[in-house]
Amino acid sequence: MSRRVSNRRKALVTVIAWAIGIAIFFPILWTVLTSFKTEAEAIASPPSFVFFDWTLENYTEVNERSDYFLHFMNSVIISLGSTLLGLAIAIPAAWSMAFVPAKRTKDVLMWMLSTKMLPPVGVLIPIYLLFRDFGLLDTRTGLVIVLTLINLPIIVWMLFTYFKEIPGEILEAARMDGAGLWEEVIHVLTPMAVPGIASTLLLNVILAWNEAFWTLNLTAAKAAPLTAFIASYSSPEGLFYAKLSAASTLAIAPILVLGWFSQKQLVRGLTFGAVK
Amino acid sequence: MGKISLKQVTKAFGDAEVIPPLDLDINEGEFVVFVGPSGCGKSTLLRLIAGLEDVSSGTIEIDGQNATEVPPAKRGLAMVFQSYALYPHMSVRKNIAFPLKMAKMDPAEQERRVTAAAKVLNLTDYLDRRPGQLSGGQRQRVAIGRAIVREPAAFLFDEPLSNLDAALRVNMRLEISELHQSLATTMIYVTHDQVEAMTMADKIVVLRAGRIEQVGTPLELYRTPANQFVAGFIGSPKMNFITGEEAARFGAHTIGIRPEHCVLSTTDGTWKGKVGVAEHLGSDTFLYVTVPGMDPLTVRVQGEAGVHHGDTVFISPVAENLHRFEANGLAIRQATA
Amino acid sequence: MATAHSRAAARLMISPAVLLLLGWMIVPLSMTVYFSFLSYNLLMPGMEEFIGFTNYEFFLTDPAFFAALANTLLLVGGVLVITIVGGTLLALLLDQPFWGQGIVRILVIAPFFVMPTVSALVWKNMFMNPVNGLFAYFAKALGLQPFDFLAHAPLASIIVIVAWQWLPFATLILLTALQSLDQEQLEASEMDGANFLNRFVYIVLPHMSRAITVVILIQTIFLLSVFAEILVTTNGGPGTSSTNITYLVYAQSLLQFDVGGGSAGGIVAVILANIVAVFLMRMIGKNLEA
Numbered sequence: 001m002s003r004r005v006s007n008r009r010k011a012l013v014t015v016i017a018w019a020i021g022i023a024i025f026f027p028i029l030w031t032v033l034t035s036f037k038t039e040a041e042a043i044a045s046p047p048s049f050v051f052f053d054w055t056l057e058n059y060t061e062v063n064e065r066s067d068y069f070l071h072f073m074n075s076v077i078i079s080l081g082s083t084l085l086g087l088a089i090a091i092p093a094a095w096s097m098a099f100v101p102a103k104r105t106k107d108v109l110m111w112m113l114s115t116k117m118l119p120p121v122g123v124l125i126p127i128y129l130l131f132r133d134f135g136l137l138d139t140r141t142g143l144v145i146v147l148t149l150i151n152l153p154i155i156v157w158m159l160f161t162y163f164k165e166i167p168g169e170i171l172e173a174a175r176m177d178g179a180g181l182w183e184e185v186i187h188v189l190t191p192m193a194v195p196g197i198a199s200t201l202l203l204n205v206i207l208a209w210n211e212a213f214w215t216l217n218l219t220a221a222k223a224a225p226l227t228a229f230i231a232s233y234s235s236p237e238g239l240f241y242a243k244l245s246a247a248s249t250l251a252i253a254p255i256l257v258l259g260w261f262s263q264k265q266l267v268r269g270l271t272f273g274a275v276k
Numbered sequence: 277m278g279k280i281s282l283k284q285v286t287k288a289f290g291d292a293e294v295i296p297p298l299d300l301d302i303n304e305g306e307f308v309v310f311v312g313p314s315g316c317g318k319s320t321l322l323r324l325i326a327g328l329e330d331v332s333s334g335t336i337e338i339d340g341q342n343a344t345e346v347p348p349a350k351r352g353l354a355m356v357f358q359s360y361a362l363y364p365h366m367s368v369r370k371n372i373a374f375p376l377k378m379a380k381m382d383p384a385e386q387e388r389r390v391t392a393a394a395k396v397l398n399l400t401d402y403l404d405r406r407p408g409q410l411s412g413g414q415r416q417r418v419a420i421g422r423a424i425v426r427e428p429a430a431f432l433f434d435e436p437l438s439n440l441d442a443a444l445r446v447n448m449r450l451e452i453s454e455l456h457q458s459l460a461t462t463m464i465y466v467t468h469d470q471v472e473a474m475t476m477a478d479k480i481v482v483l484r485a486g487r488i489e490q491v492g493t494p495l496e497l498y499r500t501p502a503n504q505f506v507a508g509f510i511g512s513p514k515m516n517f518i519t520g521e522e523a524a525r526f527g528a529h530t531i532g533i534r535p536e537h538c539v540l541s542t543t544d545g546t547w548k549g550k551v552g553v554a555e556h557l558g559s560d561t562f563l564y565v566t567v568p569g570m571d572p573l574t575v576r577v578q579g580e581a582g583v584h585h586g587d588t589v590f591i592s593p594v595a596e597n598l599h600r601f602e603a604n605g606l607a608i609r610q611a612t613a
Numbered sequence: 614m615a616t617a618h619s620r621a622a623a624r625l626m627i628s629p630a631v632l633l634l635l636g637w638m639i640v641p642l643s644m645t646v647y648f649s650f651l652s653y654n655l656l657m658p659g660m661e662e663f664i665g666f667t668n669y670e671f672f673l674t675d676p677a678f679f680a681a682l683a684n685t686l687l688l689v690g691g692v693l694v695i696t697i698v699g700g701t702l703l704a705l706l707l708d709q710p711f712w713g714q715g716i717v718r719i720l721v722i723a724p725f726f727v728m729p730t731v732s733a734l735v736w737k738n739m740f741m742n743p744v745n746g747l748f749a750y751f752a753k754a755l756g757l758q759p760f761d762f763l764a765h766a767p768l769a770s771i772i773v774i775v776a777w778q779w780l781p782f783a784t785l786i787l788l789t790a791l792q793s794l795d796q797e798q799l800e801a802s803e804m805d806g807a808n809f810l811n812r813f814v815y816i817v818l819p820h821m822s823r824a825i826t827v828v829i830l831i832q833t834i835f836l837l838s839v840f841a842e843i844l845v846t847t848n849g850g851p852g853t854s855s856t857n858i859t860y861l862v863y864a865q866s867l868l869q870f871d872v873g874g875g876s877a878g879g880i881v882a883v884i885l886a887n888i889v890a891v892f893l894m895r896m897i898g899k900n901l902e903a
Contacts, residue, residue, distance in 0.1 A: 014711040020703065021717035024780065028723055030747070031735050043745040046754070093630035096623030108631065110898055115638045117890035119838050121862040122883035125872050126644035149637040156630060172328050173361035176432075177375035177422065178349040181622055187374070191365040210728040212841035213859075217867065231730040231845050241738060241745070248731045259726035260719050267789045270782065271827050 028252070035059070035245035042241035058246035067221075067229070068247065075225035075251075077140050078215070079208035082147035083155075083201055089148070090155040091197070095189065097156075098163035099171055109160065116153040120213045131218060138220045146218065147208045154207070155200055158269045162196025163189075199265035202258055209255050226251040278304045278339070278430045278462030280325060285334035287320055287486075294320050295486035297334065302430075302464065302479075307456050310466045311473040311509070312483035318466045319434055321483070325464065326432050327351050338429060349378070354423035355432040358439065360415045362407035362422075368394075369403040372421040379426070393421040396455075413444045420455070430462035437472065449475060470510050474498070482506050504605040507532050513562060513574045515599070522547075522570065528600035528608055535562065535576035537597035542583065545590030549573065551583050565591060642883070648876035655870035668877035677853045677861060678878075684768055685857040685885075688775065689836045693829060695776040700783030700828070701821070705813075707784070708791050725781040729841040736774045737763060737846045767847045767855035774842055779835075783828045790824030791817070823896075830893035837886050858882050 022029075034042050036054045062068050097105045127146065128137075136142030166189070174188040190197075212227040219228050230251055233244045259266070280302040287295040295317050302308050310318040323329045325336060327348035335344045343351055354375070362371050369390055376386040394400045397417040407415055416436060423431055433452070437445045453476050456463050467473055473480050474494045482489040482497065482505075490502040494510075501507035507515050515532045523531045539545065540563070549567035561581040565573045575591055583589055600608040649668050653661045672678055707718060724732065740746050741762040749759035762770040794817065802816050840859050843849055849856035849864060856864070862882060866875025 010709075010711055013706070013709045014713065017706055017709075017711050017717045018713065020706065021720035024777070025720035025723050027732070027735050027740065027777070028727060030739060031731075034739065047747060047750060089630050089633060092626030096626040100619050100623035102620065102623070106898070108627070110894055112630070112634055113897065114890060114894060115634050117834055117886055117893070118638065118642070119859065119879075119882045119886045120840075121838070121859045122645055122879040122886075123641035124863065124879060125648060125866050125876050126641035128867065129644075129872075130641070149633060152630060152634060167359055167361065169357045169359050169361040170363060172326075172348075173355065173357055173422075174363075174374070175328065175348045176326060176353065176355040177426075178378035179374075180349065180378075181619075183378060187377075188363055192363075206726060210726070212729040213838065216730075216841055216844060217863070227728050227730045227841065230728070230734060231841065233734055244734060244738065248735060252727050252731055255728070256723060256726045259722070263718070263722060263785065264789075266722075266725075266782075267786050270831060271786060271824075 028256075031245045032249050033245075034241055035249045037242050037245075039240055039242045042245070058242045059250070062243055062246045062250065068250075071224055071226050071229035072250070074140060074223055075209055075227075078143045078147060078223075078225050079205045081140070081144040082151065082208050083204040085144060085148045086152050086155040086204060087159075087197065087201060090152060090159055090200075091193075094156050094159035094163050095185070098160050098166070099168055109157065112153040112156055116150070120150070124217065127214075128217065137218060138223045140223045142218060143215060143223060143225070146214045147211055150211075150214070151204050151207055154269060155204055158200040158203065158265070159193075159196060161268060162200070163193060165196075166192050199262060200269070202262040203265050203269040206255050206259055206262065278302075279337075280430060280462065280464070281337040282321075282325070283335045283337070285321075285324060285336060286332045287317075287324060287329065288332045293486070295324075298486070298488060300481065300488065300491070302462060305460045305462055307453075307463045307465065307476060307478045308481060309473040309477035309479070310464065310481050310483055311468065311470055312489075313509070314468055315485075316483040317486035318468075318483050320486075322355075322432055322434055322464060322466045326353055326355050352426075352429040353432055354426050354428035354430075355434065356416075356419045356423050356436045358435040360407075360419040360436075360439075362415055362418055364407055367404050367406060368399060368410070368418050368421075371407065371418055372399075372425055375422060375426045389425045390421075393425045396424075397421050412440050413448060416440065416448055417451075420452070424455070424459065428461070430464060433463065433465040435466055435468070437467070438469075445472075452476065471512060474510065480510075482509060500609075501599065501607060503607055504530060504532065504601045507599055507601070507607070513576065516571070516573045518570055520569070523600075526598065526600055529603040530601040530605075531593075532599035532601065533593040534597065535574040537594040538573065538575040539592045539594060540575055540577050540581065540583070541590045541592065542587070543590065545592040547573070547591045549589060549591060551585055551587045551589055554581065554583065554585060556580070563589075565589060567591070645876045645879050645883075648872050649880050651873045651876075653872040653876075655872060664873070668873045669881075672865075672874055672877045672881065677856065678858075678881075680853040681856045681858045681861040684853075684855060685837065685859075687768060688772055688839060688857055689833055691769075691772040692776045692779055692836055693832060695772070696779045696783040696832065697825060697828065699776075699780050700787045701825070703780070703784040704787035704791050705817075707788055721784055722781045724777050725779070725785075727778065729778065730845050732778055733774055733842040733845040736770075736777070741770055763847055764851065767851065771839075771842055771846060771855055774846070775836065775839055778842075779832055782832070786824055786828050787821060790821045794820045826896060827893075830889060830896065833889045834886065834893065837882070837889070858885065 033049065035058055036056070037048075037052050038055055038057070041048060041052045097109060131137045131142050136145070170192070171184060171188060174184045179187060210227065215225050215227045216231060219225070230247060233247070282298060282300040284297045284299060285295065286293065286297050298321070310321060312318050320329065324331050327343070327346060331344060335342055337343060338351060338353070363374065366374065372390045372393055373386050376389060390403070391400075394403055397420060399414065399417055399421060402410060402414060407418065410418065419436070436452075437448055440448060449472060465472075465476060477494055479491060480494055480497055481491050484505055490497060490506045497506060497510045501510060504517065508517065511534055513535045515534045516538070517530055517532050519530045523529060547567045547570070549565040552564040552566055552572065554564075555562040559579070561577045561579070563575040563577065563581060563583065565575055567573055573591060602608060650663055650665060651661045652664045652667070703721060707714065707721065711717075738746070740748050743749050743759045743761035743764075748762070752759045798816060799812060802812050807815065838859050839857060840863065843855055843857065843860045847855045849860045853861075858878065859882065862875050862878035865871050865878055
């Protein structure tokens with residue numbers, strides 16, 4: 001199917017594409033480079049790209065700041081926790097909508113989607129006040145709850161589009177073979193759905209990891225994940241480029257790696273199946 | 277084991293009635309084929325028997341027990357699906373053993389039965405493969421294997437051969453017939469292909485729009501179709517139908533004559549026409565003859581016909597094989613009348 | 614296609630998700646509506662009283678609201694233009710055969726995975742800073758006066774930062790759409806004498822129009838709620854020059870503790886988002902039937 005292209009043209013496209021790709025990636029690259037410089041080199045003029053004294057001191061310093069690890073763990077717990085909780089709620093829901101569609105199924109799906117369209121500021125005050133009254137402000141539990149709820153529609157939708165692709169006849173075959181509802185779910189549905197569930201998990205960990213409205217507004221110090229922790233560097237007294245870069249690199253590296261693995265799922269997940 | 281009775285069974289999806297009240301008895305050990313054009317309700321009927329769909333009213337009895345409310349898993353029936361519906365994440369062995377595992381059968385007995393089934397179905401060498409690594413015919417066999425290990429009261433087949441190529445289809449047809457001979461278990465088989473119905477069935481149920489048009493052995497249906505629909509559906513090439521003046525001469529609204537019951541002559545006969553396309557199959561020749569004032573006639577001649585495009589020929593129906601129908605499509609039984 | 618038994622089970626399995634989302638939507642939203650009719654300041658507890666539409670009047674006649682509305686529209690519009698045009702061009706480029714396709718793709722997608730606070734800080738400090746930023750260095754190297762982007766063009770700067778984050782999303786989706794285009798269609802049009810531009814206008818663009826619409830609608834939903842980037846870079850300033858509706862509501866409620874006014878603003882934001890949401894939902898709903 002692929003068209004034959006002359007090598008000259010291919011070389012030209014290669015140069016242009018790499019130039020643009022590196023330009024787009026440059027801020028990240030620059031951050032990573034800076035993280036290996038000393039603070040003086042980080043703001044040196046002219047800036048050095050490769051020929052500087054590579055140092056790991058920023059990383060050791062960031063790690064030694066007692067709170068960095070806490071915030072990192074907060075990010076892990078909040079993003080994983082909200083995703084797993086979301087999956088636990090969404091898997092049965094998506095299962096029933098995909099395999100036992102009722103007349104209302106479409107309406108329910110669309111309605112779930114509509115909750116995702118609700119701008120967070122519309123419910124900021126009540127959530128803030130409720131959290132205050134229930135002692136959930138600046139707790140991981142509180143953030144897990146909120147992030148579960150805001151990502152639940154995406155989780156349900158992604159799972160739904162994956163489950164839809166499992167042929168219904170297979171589940172009927174299991175039923176004919178004497179499998180009860182739970183056996184059907186455990187022995188047939190789950191193994192077939194694992195790839196879809198894994199992609200959903202991946203995308204939602206990413207979304208939750210980077211969520212920066214609720215995490216900024218509902219946490220102070222204890223439960224702050226990396227999004228909020230990094231934001232604290234914006235104050236003038238925190239202006240240490242190299243250390244900021246090291247902290248940033250640590251914060252984005254894990255998710256960058258996960259993200260590269262989930263390119264395809266990203267499209268499906270974020271367009272609610274409208275583009276596959 | 278394996279007697280199934282449907283009593284006044286109906287099925288409606290919303291306001292659409294797919295199956296009007298229907299009665300049917302399937303006897304122990306019978307090979308019954310549901311046949312009809314697509315959308316005639318044959319698959320729905322099978323799914324009602326399987327329990328994959330609820331009946332809207334009426335009762336289904338299996339071996340004398342009312343099974344209408346019994347979930348599919350407990351009906352003791354096994355089904356082979358059109359897509360085979362194999363579990364893609366399980367090996368062939370696990371696929372076949374799955375119903376036994378669900379029945380919590382002793383593992384040694386599971387193994388014994390799987391091995392036996394694999395032997396019958398020529399799957400012994402493939403037991404550790406995944407369905408994705410098998411050919412269409414092999415997948416079909418795995419699906420059958422999964423059905424037979426349970427020793428069900430009856431087998432249900434939902435167009436099982438429609439995804440196979442023509443040559444394989446003939447083979448699997450024979451294998452399924454063979455299986456029926458050796459197991460002597462009731463089989464209900466759904467197809468839209470009248471050749472499958474004719475070659476495999478003990479009893480054919482012809483369906484149209486959810487209604488049973490006729491029930492009978494293949495040859496009964498071929499020889500004495502109850503109406504014009506059955507006459508046209510059973511037999512290949514299709515029966516020729518002639519209406520109007522010619523039919524009136526035979527005292528009917530419509531007359532039907534099968535292509536193999538037309539006598540061809542180059543000199544004289546009932547109808548005079550011109551040869552259009554001639555299809556030479558070697559053993560037979562199918563001629564499409566245009567006769568003025570009638571629809572084109574299909575004529576089947578054994579061997580080589582020796583006539584060509586544009587030749588003028590004469591065609592005469594064999595009188596005892598002529599079918600006569602009333603305006604409402606019902607057959608006129610001259611022998612009994 | 615199911616039995617009564619499985620239908621009952623299905624309803625049971627779907628109910629936790631439905632009830633939770635219902636609670637999440639109805640409870641806080643009705644509280645917001647309720648607060649929006651109160652005079653309610655967190656600094657003056659116990660002084661709440663019903664004041665009708667006064668909060669709305671204040672919010673909608675506040676010059677800050679018009680500034681914020683304009684900024685919101687500029688932000689959304691600016692980012693959309695950059696990401697759609699850039700994304701289409703990038704998608705066309707990445708769809709060509711070249712060496713290292715996979716790696717370039719990865720490079721291009723990367724910004725999407727950078728958390729908003731990090732990208733905002735990196736751009737603010739390491740690129741746009743008038744003293745130590747890279748842009749200032751290049752300006753000086755060219756003999757120009759360094760420009761303080763965030764002080765003198767705060768909104769434009771934020772648009773650039775946000776567009777950098779969303780360009781990968783647009784590119785990825787448009788590329789996916791582009792790759793689903795039937796090659797034979799292109800070949801047929803080539804046989805019919807269409808040149809590259811013709812093919813793009815008559816074949817490629819119509820094929821991608823759906824994906825472009827999806828990108829516009831989904832980005833709009835997210836862009837209406839841009840928050841962290843503003844908080845970290847400009848705090849909405851100078852003045853209100855980079856305040857959008859989301860930030861305005863945040864400032865009113867959690868910085869000035871004016872629950873009543875903030876709630877009214879929140880409801881206004883909900884209504885604005887709903888206008889977009891209706892179109893998006895219609896598109897997705899249509900796809901559900903197909």
